[in-house]
Amino acid sequence: MKKFSDLYLKKLHIGSITTETNVFTAPMAGYTCYPFRMMCRKLGAGLAFTEMVSANGLKYNDRATAKLLYTDKAEFPKAVQLLGSVPSAFEFACKGDYTADYDIIDINMGCPVPNVIKSGEGCALTGDLSLASKIIESCKRSGKVVTVKFRPGMNKKNIVVSEFARMCENSGADMITVHGRTRNMMYSGEPVYEYIESAKRAVNIPVIANGGIRSEEDALKMMDRTGADGVMIARFGLENPFIFSQLTGTHTDETxxxxxxxxxxxxxxxxxxxxxxxxxxxxxxxxxxxxxxxxxxxxxxxxxxxxxxxxxxxxxxxxxxxxxxx
Ligand SMILES: Cc1cc2nc3c(=O)[nH]c(=O)nc-3n(C[C@H](O)[C@H](O)[C@H](O)COP(=O)(O)O)c2cc1C
Missing domain, CATH: 1.10.1200 (Non-ribosomal Peptide Synthetase Peptidyl Carrier Protein; Chain A)
Structure with missing residues (x-):
């Protein structure tokens, strides 16, 4: 039986930051709070992202938003995900106190939820490369490491995955994560490996593959088919966090x-x-x-x-x- 830890496990260099493993915990609203991130990290996840936090919310000093950002020095490196569509709000959020403890800013350009799309945020940004680029540049001005998580496009007639990946790299992104489903697919259906592979071929920065990983076999298939630099797991990590110890070969006596x-x-x-x-x-x-x-x-x-x-x-x-x- 092939093992992820023998074939694909490695440290990953993301800008100036090195993660211990290339198996990451995805951002999930309502779940990826500090306790959950610490559990995944203990089981071998190299990085675990906060849930998406509104860049505007931080601009207006929203306390509920700020509360989502609890962390402490036991978590390193720390990655916060921001959602929004206004470059100046991102710059303000990245330079402000609420994100001061975070080493990595991840930008959400994949959220498919109707309200988010209507506001021109999340996956809607795959339809506006110029605005998406300005957002990345604004975040980079904070001096922090910046990553982008996106989908290949709004639907299969509007696949922009290669040009979007290149735009991210040219705008200064240090890593991209591609969720291999279009916005129309929401959270179901097989991820399309070819989309992720196209992103990988388009850029030199690390590319993380996300979508539909429920087993070691799925993770191996994802790496084989896409050539990605690592994997990111969302829903199955909630059900069975031991997927992180299994993929990373981390010994654990936990139950x-x-x-x-x-x-x-x-x-x-x-x-x-x-x-x-x-x-x-x-x-x-x-x-x-x-x-x-x-x-x-x-x-x-x-x-x-x-x-x-x-x-x-x-x-x-x-x-x-x-x-x-x-
Ligand atoms: C409950 C839930 C909340 C999510 N919240 C976020 C989020 O805050 N930011 C984000 O980029 N993606 C979010 N996602 C998407 C996941 O990060 C991931 O891209 C998606 O679930 C596909 O991965 P999976 O097939 O391993 O679940 C969320 C998904 C779920 C199920």
């Missing part, structure tokens, strides 16, 4: 039970109880996906009103599943 309890510890330390409850319930329901015998606990888990209560039910859920997994 889902020990991980969820550790996540609860960090969440309680950095969030208030309501936020901690919300996050741990969301993550647990992903952890429970595909595990037998957990359905009967779900309602009780959602109804837990305190972290103490929640921990008790989680101990039952994940002890049961570990037994039934053997």
């Amino acid at each position: 889902k039970l020990s991980l969820i309890m550790w996540q609860a510890d960090i969440a309680e330390a950095v969030f208030d109880e309501t936020e901690a409850l919300e996050y741990i319930k969301k993550l647990s329901s992903y952890f429970m996906k595909g595990l037998h015998g957990t359905k009967k606990f779900k309602q009780e888990m959602y109804e837990s009103g305190s972290m103490r209560e929640l921990r008790k039910i989680l101990a039952l859920i994940f002890k049961e599943t570990e037994k039934s997994d053997v």
Whole structure:
């Protein structure tokens, strides 16, 4: 059986920053908070991105937005993702206090959500290369390492992947991530490897491949078919974060039970109880996906009103599943 860690694992140089591995955790709104990023990093992810944060929100000192950016020195390197369409707002956000701790600014040019597209943000920027270029240049003026995550285009009739990749490099981007689905495909369907391969052929900066990786086999196929420099995993990392230790050959004695309890510890330390409850319930329901015998606990888990209560039910859920997994 071929192994990712034998064939493709490497350190990656992104501008002035070197990551320990080339297996990354994707930005995910509502999930990739500090505890989750720390878990993925512990399991071998070389980099884990914050969820998208509005560049405008930071400009107007929005506290809720700023809260999404909690980090500390245990996380290195740190990567924050910004969303927006106004170059000056990006420049302000990159130079401001809220992002001061972050080493890498990632620009979201792939979000397919209707409201975002209507505002000319996210994937809409694949239709305006000149504005996209100005945004990258504005971020670069902060002196930070800048990366861009984008889709190949809005739909299969408007594929701009090669020219967009070149524009990113020419505007100063230090790495690009290509999600191999068009905006119309949203989050389903097989990623189109050829789009990612075209981006890789177009530029000399590192290219990360994203979309549809649910197993080591998928990751190998992605690397074989695209020639990318690394992979980025989103949804499957929520379900089974051990994909990071598997791909990177990182030894771990953790179990889902020990991980969820550790996540609860960090969440309680950095969030208030309501936020901690919300996050741990969301993550647990992903952890429970595909595990037998957990359905009967779900309602009780959602109804837990305190972290103490929640921990008790989680101990039952994940002890049961570990037994039934053997
Ligand atoms: C719940 C959720 C939230 C997401 N939030 C973001 C985000 O904030 N920024 C971003 O660039 N992509 C976001 N994405 C897209 C993922 O980063 C990724 O590109 C996509 O899910 C494809 O990867 P996958 O097939 O491994 O899930 C999100 C995806 C999901 C499922």
